[in-house]
Each structure stands twice: as C-alpha cells, then as structure tokens.
Amino acid sequence: MLGKFFQKPDPEYSDRVPPGQYLTKGFPVLTYGTVPRISTDEWKLRIWGLVQPKTFSWAEIMNMPQSEFTKDFHCVTRWSKLDVKWRGIKVTDFMKNVELDSKATHVLQHCYGGYTTNLTREEFIREDNFFAHTLFDEPLPAEHGGPMRTVVPHLYAWKSAKWIEGLEFLDREELGFWERNGYHRRGEPWAEERYSF
C-alpha cells in the first residue's frame, strides 16, 4: 500500500505520526457493515444508564456552542491523516446539559447500525473530544459518519463513533464491537495500544 497514497512521514511531521503509522493524503473510509443513511430530522441522541435519561434532537444539539477543530486522525490499520478540519460540539459543552451520576465510570457509545465502542469517563469527557457534523467545511458525508459522529483524537480512530445515536453510562467497563474482537480496551496510538493480545 505504500507509494502513491501512503507515505513515510517527512521529518517535519514525524513527531506527529505515532510509531508504526503512515501518512495518507486522502481520507480512507473504514466501516464495518453498511453505511446507515440518517437524515437530520430522524437523527436523535439518547443517553441512558447512570445519568438522567434524555433524548436530544438535531436542533437541540445544534443550539449548543459550536467549535472548530483541526486534529490528526490515526487508524489502527496504520494510516494517519494530519490536520483534519471539523466543526461541531465539544463533549465538555454537551455534558453541561447532562446530569451524570457520580457512580458513572465508563461510557459505551452506540451507533446507528449497531456499532459500539467503549471509553472510560475520563477518556470521554475531555476538552479535545467532540461531536462532529462538518468535515472540511462540508456537511459530514454519510460514509464518514454523517450527520453526526464523535471524534476522540487522542485515541485510535475506532473510538470515534460514526452515526452516533446513544451514550450509555456505566459503573463498569463494557467492551464495544472491536474491543470484544481483539482490539485494545483503550487504544492510545503513541503507546501502540493496538490489540488486546
């Protein structure tokens, strides 16, 4: 796969490319299964578990403060894309609308289509995590998780849930789809936390 699309990092970027990763200029689409097609009218985000249960509509989340993000994106299959430009809602701003139980230590992200991926409460509620609806100034394409996905830039990209539809707050770790199938429970790219074996 090296050559036209995947390049060894230039020295000027090498401090931004985690070990074992290669740069790509395109933006590969990585989806397990088929792409759900969800309109913004249909889209809802439900929260349940150790939290005051609530359902947010598209209009409600779009009324929350909007921010711009430029973040590097690292897939465990070894491609990295630098400087991806997104627009959306910080998780920390979103959480101002949420009454979380102090016993909640973990969150399982649920997606339209059935994909799940888990995080600890600390790995989820961070200044640099966000819900994204815009990619490079265009509405987030369905293949990349539109109308809304999460982005968790400090972990491998399988933790960034496309077509997000639910957040389940838990007092224990419950593994998501790839985590049950051999991926690492945490997935920190600089530590190469790729697999659980």
Ligand SMILES: Nc1nc2c(c(=O)[nH]1)N[C@H]1C(S)=C(S)[C@@H](COP(=O)(O)O)O[C@H]1N2
């Ligand atoms: N719902 C859902 N989210 C998902 C996935 C998926 O298959 N379904 N794949 C994950 C993986 S492995 C990666 S690398 C990124 C890829 O995001 P992209 O397709 O926008 O590049 O989405 C993650 N989020």
Ligand SMILES: [Mo]
């Ligand atoms: Mo991935």
